[in-house]
Amino acid sequence: MDATPRYMAPELFRGGYKSIQSDLYAFGIVLYEWLTQTxxxxxxxxxxxxxxxxxxxxxxxxxxxxxxxxxxxxxxxQQQNRFSNADEAINCLKQIQIDKNH
Structure with missing residues (x-):
């Protein structure tokens, strides 16, 4: 396994294969750490x-x-419950209404 445990998707710990869903999970961890500053x-x-x-x-x-x-x-x-591709994540992001006054 050549992934970094800090960012590994659950299925990789169980011997699963890397996929777009595992990459999206890793991105989610990075985003979570950035938003929480922890x-x-x-x-x-x-x-x-x-x-x-x-x-x-x-x-x-x-x-x-x-x-x-x-x-x-x-x-x-669960991998099957995650976004299945980057377009789904992007579409979700487009739905977010950001208050431009802050």
Whole structure:
């Protein structure tokens, strides 16, 4: 496995293959860390697996709750429930109404 555990999709911890959905999951983690200004932490490969496969919950600062539907689509634990391609993520992003006064 040549993926970084911090950004690995749950199916990769179970021996699954890389796919567009695993890439979208990794992007979701990057976006989540950026929005929350925190990095996910774990001390071992097993801890990373537990975090991504069982314990990851999305908690956003109030001002970024508009991004929740995007993150939910990117960070589903089950691969088949995640966005199936980048166009789906982009379409979700287009639906977000950003207050241009902030």
């Amino acid at each position: 990095r996910l932490e774990a001390s071992s490969y097993r801890d990373w697996a537990v975090l991504h496969c069982q314990n990851l919950t999305i908690q956003l600062p109030t001002q970024f709750l508009i991004f929740l539907p995007l993150l939910v689509g990117l960070l589903q634990k």
